[in-house]
Amino acid sequence: MVVSIIGGTGPQGLGIAKRLAIAGVDVIVGSRKEEKALKIVNETKEELKDYDIASIEGMANEDAAKAGDIIIMTVPLVAQAPTLKTIKEFVKDKVFLDATVPLETALGGSVKRSIGLCEGSAAERTQALLDGTGVKVVAAFNNISNSQLLNIPEEIDCDCLIAGDDKEAKEIASELINKIPGVKAIDCGPLERARQIQEITPLLIALNIKYKSHFGGIRITGIDFDKN
């Protein structure tokens, strides 16, 4: 199984790539520019040389989308539609994890606020923009900060709330996410729940700023998730 991270050169995508590679998952880091992906992957291999990592490669986003069995997209909201346009033909029927959070910064606003999207959430917008491809979108990694992801070797202390309309896709996503030590995937229900998941992120950012942290995350307690 190969996981391709579209926009994987940014802190969120690279953090996920490093954590998955350390967990033994073959990863491809995608970029608009192949050279940028290759450079970052070389630096990453050097940084992780003491770990027994799985393979990690760098490619242009289109090639990464073609080569990956599972796709994770980690680009800012402004890049969502243009990026999806470039990879749409290569993601047919794949499981597609979307980390996009519609922060107000997309409109020059605050990181502590999100903006409303007519589709309901960024993940639903991704599903709509990929209409006709059979892709199964799962909102994921919206609430785990890049600071936690990149804080290797510390274990991550955070749940990963996910939402999606396809049961099997969510099971595949959960199995992948749960490979990262300290992270527990929690299925929150259909894709329409992505809006609520994404709303947590500006709150976490506001808390991090208020209490001078970078590691604020979320854990759901008091629920037996096997009773489903």
Ligand SMILES: NC(=O)c1ccc[n+]([C@@H]2O[C@H](COP(=O)([O-])OP(=O)(O)OC[C@H]3O[C@@H](n4cnc5c(N)ncnc54)[C@H](OP(=O)(O)O)[C@@H]3O)[C@@H](O)[C@H]2O)c1
């Ligand atoms: N950072 C966090 O802690 C965090 C936490 C939860 C969720 N998220 C979400 O995860 C996503 C990625 O976050 P990030 O902080 O890693 O973002 P970022 O650094 O701003 O961007 C990630 C990558 O996207 C590509 N990109 C940036 N602007 C673009 C544009 N205008 N058009 C096309 N591609 C562009 C770039 O890759 P190339 O130049 O290589 O193409 C960049 O390295 C966002 O939607 C964010 O809301 C982030």
